[in-house]
Amino acid sequence: QVQLVESGGGLVKPGGSLRLSCEVSGFTFTDYYMSWIRQAPGKGLEWISYISSSTGRTIHYADSVKGRFTISRDNAKNSLYLQMNSLRAEDTAVYFCARDGEGPMDVWGKGTTVTVSS
Amino acid sequence: ETVMTQSPATLSVSPGERVTLSCRASQSVRSNLAWYQQKPGQSPRRLIYGASTRGTGIPARFSGSGSGTEFTLTINSLQPEDFAVYYCLQYNDRWTFGQGTKVEI
Numbered sequence: 001q002v003q004l005v006e007s008g009g010g011l012v013k014p015g016g017s018l019r020l021s022c023e024v025s026g027f028t029f030t031d032y033y034m035s036w037i038r039q040a041p042g043k044g045l046e047w048i049s050y051i052s053s054s055t056g057r058t059i060h061y062a063d064s065v066k067g068r069f070t071i072s073r074d075n076a077k078n079s080l081y082l083q084m085n086s087l088r089a090e091d092t093a094v095y096f097c098a099r100d101g102e103g104p105m106d107v108w109g110k111g112t113t114v115t116v117s118s
Numbered sequence: 119e120t121v122m123t124q125s126p127a128t129l130s131v132s133p134g135e136r137v138t139l140s141c142r143a144s145q146s147v148r149s150n151l152a153w154y155q156q157k158p159g160q161s162p163r164r165l166i167y168g169a170s171t172r173g174t175g176i177p178a179r180f181s182g183s184g185s186g187t188e189f190t191l192t193i194n195s196l197q198p199e200d201f202a203v204y205y206c207l208q209y210n211d212r213w214t215f216g217q218g219t220k221v222e223i
Binding site for chain 1: 119152154156161162163164167168171173174203205207209212213214215216217218
């Protein structure tokens with residue numbers, strides 16, 4: 001069945017970096033756009049980035065992370081990544097990856113937790 | 119950036135009732151609107167996309183309508199498992215979520 005599994009979360013100091021991964025299975029990864037979404041503790045959902053299918057030529061970011069986060073994909077490894085630099089306390093959240101199927105975010109992973117604190 | 123505003127913030131209802139949730143966009147998003155349901159401790163689940171198309175496996179009691187700037191999610195005969203937070207998402211331009219509506223008993 002279709003599965004998305006995030007990893008790479010953890011505790012990091014302000015200004016630090018972290019790389020999240022999302023390994024997928026059960027579908028042809030190269031055919032799909034993919035997204036990252038986050039949810040701060042007790043707050044709502046925030047879309048942060050998406051990458052187009054195949055070569056990943058089209059990428060968009062939310063203003064809140066532009067210039068600090070980089071989305072990428074490795075089709076050979078069926079994996080999506082989010083490189084997060086210059087982390088701030090307000091980046092503390094659960095980070096979800098999602099597949100963009102027929103319409104946006106039709107399948108989600110369970111998320112990985114990022115805590116930015118000194 | 120397109121701002122999405124959901125109302126009400128919280129809705130207190132009883133099982134079996136019909137529920138209507140609203141989502142308003144600060145500018146037209148055409149029909150590029152989706153609805154998600156999230157229960158505590160779980161990932162969101164997509165209910166509706168294209169403003170009115172139910173996702174695979176979504177019960178028929180969930181329906182969406184609207185276009186442009188005004189959208190509605192209707193849940194007919196609310197079931198106990200429907201108590202959750204509902205989010206709208208516009209994906210017309212630099213995707214943005216609404217702040218959510220909590221449907222509680």
